[in-house]
Amino acid sequence: MVQAYVSSNSEQFTGINDWKSIVTLVVFFLTNLTIIFPFRVPLPKVAVSVIHFGLVKCRVVPHTPEPLRQQYFPVNFLTAPTIAVLSLLACKAINSSVLRLGILGADGVEPINIMALFISLAYLSISLDTTGLLRFLALWVVKRCGSSGRKLHLYLYLFFLTCATIVGNDPVILSGTAFLAYLTRISGISPPTAWIFSQFAAANMGSVVLISSNPTNLVLSGAFSLSFATYTSSVILPFLAAALIVYPFLSVVLFRSTVFIPPRIELSGNDAEGGIDHPSSALSDKTGAIFGSILLLVTLGVLVGTSTVGVPVWQVAVPPAAMMLSHDIWRDWRCCRAHWSVSQEQQVEQVGLPSPTTVHAPVELRTLPPSASQLDVHKPGNDSKPRWTLSSLLSTFIYRYAQMLPTAHAVFQKLPLTLVPFAFLMFILVQGLASQGWVHVFAGWWETWVNKTGVIGAVAGMVIGSGLLCNICGTNIGTTILLARMLQKWESLGKPVATDVRYASVYGLALGSNYGAFTLTFSASLAGLLWRNILGQKGVHVWQSQFAQMNLGTFVIASLASGTVLIGQMLVVHHRDDR
Template sequence: MDSEEVYALCPNSIQLSNIADGRSILTLVVFFLSNIIVIFPFRIPLPRIVASTSHDVLVKFRILPRTSEPLRRPYLSVNFLSGPMISVLLLIAVKAINGAALKHGIVGTDGILPISIMALFISLAYLSISLDATGLLRFLAFWVAKKGGSSGRKLYFYLYLFFLVCAAVVGNDPVVLSGTTFLAYLTRVLGITPPTAWIFSQFAAVNMASAVLISSNPTNLVLSGAFSLSFVTYTSSVALPFLAAALIVYLYLSLVLFRSVEYIPPSIELPSGGVGDDGVGIDRPSAALIDKAGAIFGSILLMATLGALTGTSTVGIPVWQVAVPAAAMMLSHDLWRDWRCYRAHRAMAKEQAAEELSVPPTVHPEIELQDLPFSPSRPNSHTVRHSRRQLALSTVLSMWSHSLVQTFPTVYAVYRQLPLSLVPFAFLMFILVQGLTSQGWVAVFACWWGAWVDKTGVVGAAGGMLIGSGLLCNICGTNIGTTILLARMLQEWEAVKQPVATRVRYASVYGLALGSNYGAFTLAFSASLAGLLWRDMLRQKGIHVRQYHFAKLNMGTFMVASVASGVVLIGQTLVVHA
């Protein structure tokens, strides 16, 4: 596109000279370099003297204990957190990002409010993961497997449907955490080797279903905030395209991609009784339910929260004001349950100790009548207090953390699974995209999008955004970074191109909603944090999926899902906005 076309499309919002200076070019280069780092993280070895000097300083100030073991060579990890952080600091240093851009990237602007989005996301994540900690999802998975019986095809369909429903309600991350472990366990027990068809169908199902509710994926939260979409409006707009994709993808997976009996055996032999050390198995799914009362409480609370979010989103109440109190209630329940169990265990331990003391020991009278000599090695209170003061800070913190873990194991387990690293990553991506906006690049992208939809209309808006956003997830800092960037671009396009055709806007927004979720199963694991989590969970279970294999099997699924959803979305757009 030449300069005259750009000026014609964006007469009041951008001058080419604004993006020709060094800071603007550097901002764009740094943005894409940070996204490359997300895809290909690396480590930089540091001199060994850095480790020894740092250790000596920390030991001197009693932060670390002195160790006689040789120190390992230190490395600087440049990954999905440190890479964007370095990029932001560099752009601040060269004044490519000013105070206003930094503030807007954290506090938010134009309906995209990072703090509110992250508060809602973490709150809903805690509700979902805490519910999973009760064993509910594992129980339901075994129950579904039992209903499948000895038919391999029926079991495959039931599990596919199960993952769709669970991911739509609780989100993709909890189902990836619990469902991947379950599938690896189940396929091994049933002798299904390789488990390729089962794990890939699960991954596609959870990432398609995460498009249904605003609460199911942080990308949906970004989009709903940017365009003021209520829960009802959003879900009613993506439901039919999702259902079309879910149906066609199942047919594609079961009848085309994995049609061989090697992947989906026609019949399977179910084990009798429990199939694990804990007695959990297909014949005893109830054994997987660790906390029945907690599962009931958590299910009611989650359903009530989703219902309240649906109702209040239409009256202007911020959604985080609904989710945060609900998460606090779930946290309070988990703390109380852990504390009650801890006190019960302590009382039981005291009773056992008292019973042991009540048994009269064998006593030698001549020894009993003698005075016990004072032993200088026996610690007194002063010695204990002095030794505690000599402990390094890391040792004290380790002791405290160990005590807290023993007292509150459920809360600790949920905390370990919370996607907390997503919070700083999302803030950094918000700031980087805000930097692109302040330097004029987002307006340029908006001009290109305007030129595209002017020529292609509704079909180009729906198809172009759905497929384009899905592929961009592989190079724009996961689907989170892609959604932030493209949502800003659509906002800028609306501001420049007045008035925007309602049909084209509708197709563009919901094409992005679907594509940002489907982008998880495209080319790279790093297209979504769920993909990275899925890969790591499989590795822990001894199942290794290569990058090439991941891309080869997923691209066909992505294109089938995109075409199915795109066709329905186009038809829906033409009917709704006739």
């Protein structure tokens, strides 16, 4: 099939059978396979010892009298794409032009712009979360439900849907997952399967509504010049259909047993972690919560209002993020100064007073600032000849920074910064496929498919296909980058593309790339990897087989509901345009 397509389009590109093309494709899929199944490679002890000796001599790390433990090199979603890009550069399968286009962007997809918008909105959302607002709202919802287990399950489902719509799936995963682990523990719900899987599905369905709620939406909006208003108006009804159909499936079919959702639950209101009876105890910074809420809502409103006039989105999102950062620094500095003043007053009095009053960290931050022992800070008197090293200086700096600016430190710890190099590397790999003609081939396959199946095939193929591809194409971000490039190439093949088929393809990809997070593997999205890690830290272990078993039916139901509405919506819009 590849040969036939190549021969019929040889005037547009050549060399698909060149070894560079084959190597690029193989490396791309091996990279994605590694992202799904990460592993560690043991490093030779001799090499580790030699490297450690050199680092000690250069005063990078301190000398340790204990024997060195076995060291491993992780091959994961960061190192595997890095190795892939470097390998392709070394064998000249890709060149500096591909590297530049993968970073700066091409055909309307601007990675730097997308990442600037994503990190800015992520900072706004996570900083708002550190004020305790999401925990406060969740506790408020729990209190309103009384002792009814079914009502609480429904209210939390709606709550997570709403929060994910506004702030995106990452803050909901970060804060909501830990909250559910706490809630199910104090209420005696075991296993917490129904609650955590419903939250995961709700978070990733809600993230489809706004362009700003998921990096995949940002990629699509850049690739096809979609305004905020146009995008949201096109996906809101399919999302609502999925949200309405999925909940009965979860509560009546998948989790119908009272073991999963007990009819009555008893909550302890005096638990030290939250206080069900007093939700306001979780709101650690009321002023910051109000300021952050207004700033986030204004930012989203301005993004919607300016999306039709060509203002770069990063110019709208970066200033509010800088304002929120300044607010966090100012708040931390003020609290730190107050703490220093109290300490100095007590030292001057030199009487038997209690220990200095400490600045109470917000509920969301209490476990975040690392201790001095964790940071390997050198304490005078530990040895007779203290020696500074680069690692000790860096650890001391980080420790003092965490103590002086706990809010900013906590937000930066939670920021999905690893997404930035990962996304750039995936952009480069997909650009490599495009430079070798593979995206052109995939576009030809898609053209053949939609020509035979029409609008219904376009929706079904893109929603289901993109959702499943998230499991083998480097998470839903890698899938969106690849398929967006494919659709762009499909539009430029020469034949006119029908408006309704284009509409179905683009918004089918929007739905599938978001819903693909709850399909078969944790690595279908970075949110899935984050969700699993948080649950593991809280003592809740979810196995890969359980993840696939619980999610696949939800994905099918959500895809069918949204796809059906998208087809009907597209037919109405197309019919109106024809008139």
